[in-house]
Amino acid sequence: QQQVKQSPQSLIVQKGGISIINCAYENTAFDYFPWYQQFPGKGPALLIAIRPDVSEKKEGRFTISFNKSAKQFSLHIMDSQPGDSATYFCAAREKSSGDKLTFGTGTRLAVRP
Amino acid sequence: EAQVTQNPRYLITVTGKKLTVTCSQNMNHEYMSWYRQDPGLGLRQIYYSMNVEVTDKGDVPEGYKVSRKEKRNFPLILESPSPNQTSLYFCASRDPDSGPGTQYFGPGTRLLVL
Numbered sequence: 001q002q003q004v005k006q007s008p009q010s011l012i013v014q015k016g017g018i019s020i021i022n023c024a025y026e027n028t029a030f031d032y033f034p035w036y037q038q039f040p041g042k043g044p045a046l047l048i049a050i051r052p053d054v055s056e057k058k059e060g061r062f063t064i065s066f067n068k069s070a071k072q073f074s075l076h077i078m079d080s081q082p083g084d085s086a087t088y089f090c091a092a093r094e095k096s097s098g099d100k101l102t103f104g105t106g107t108r109l110a111v112r113p
Numbered sequence: 114e115a116q117v118t119q120n121p122r123y124l125i126t127v128t129g130k131k132l133t134v135t136c137s138q139n140m141n142h143e144y145m146s147w148y149r150q151d152p153g154l155g156l157r158q159i160y161y162s163m164n165v166e167v168t169d170k171g172d173v174p175e176g177y178k179v180s181r182k183e184k185r186n187f188p189l190i191l192e193s194p195s196p197n198q199t200s201l202y203f204c205a206s207r208d209p210d211s212g213p214g215t216q217y218f219g220p221g222t223r224l225l226v227l
Binding site: 006009032034036041042043044045046049082089090093098099100101102104105107 | 117144146148154156157158161163169171172181199203205207212213214215216218219220221
């Protein structure tokens with residue numbers, strides 16, 4: 001059972017457009033929600049993260065929107081660039097579980113020039 | 114250079130032949146983890162360790178063993194590999210004082226079990 005559901009599975013966006021990736025969760029004990037970016041042949045790298053007491057966090061062109069009541073969070077990539085083409089994973093951490101992260105299934109983003 | 118290294122990067126083996134994938138980090142991180150990545154399933158945590166001699170099961174620990182005898186090393190052991198353990202494996206480490214998502218991932222080990 002997937003505890004963190006991610007959509008879409010793949011996404012094609014034109015250069016300059018907005019990429020939006022969504023995640024939903026059920027476990028209300030999750031207390032930390034990071035997003036990772038993974039390029040082919042590489043390990044994932046932390047992109048941006050949010051805690052549930054904040055509704056939005058922005059870092060450069062990347063923004064996380066968090067809706068605690070709906071148990072959803074999303075990644076927005078503004079002014080998408082071909083260099084953003086990668087696989088993106090959302091994740092969630094339950095504090096009582098120690099260092100255990102639960103990942104979404106990933107979204108493969110392709111930004112067309 | 115701060116990094117997590119894994120060896121080997123690619124491995125083809127046969128069912129039942131014990132193997133070890135090594136993981137080493139040079140950042141003096143206390144926390145280390147192992148993940149497997151499979152298409153359509155994302156990354157799933159196998160085991161994690163919050164300190165030397167302290168290990169805990171992740172979501173998919175069956176068929177795997179780990180040990181943490183030194184801070185820098187966290188090997189993953191497959192005592193009797195099976196074809197369903199064919200996957201891409203990542204080791205990761207982090208400083209406990211940094212955010213829980215601030216994990217440094219290794220380059221991955223692609224394993225094929227025949």
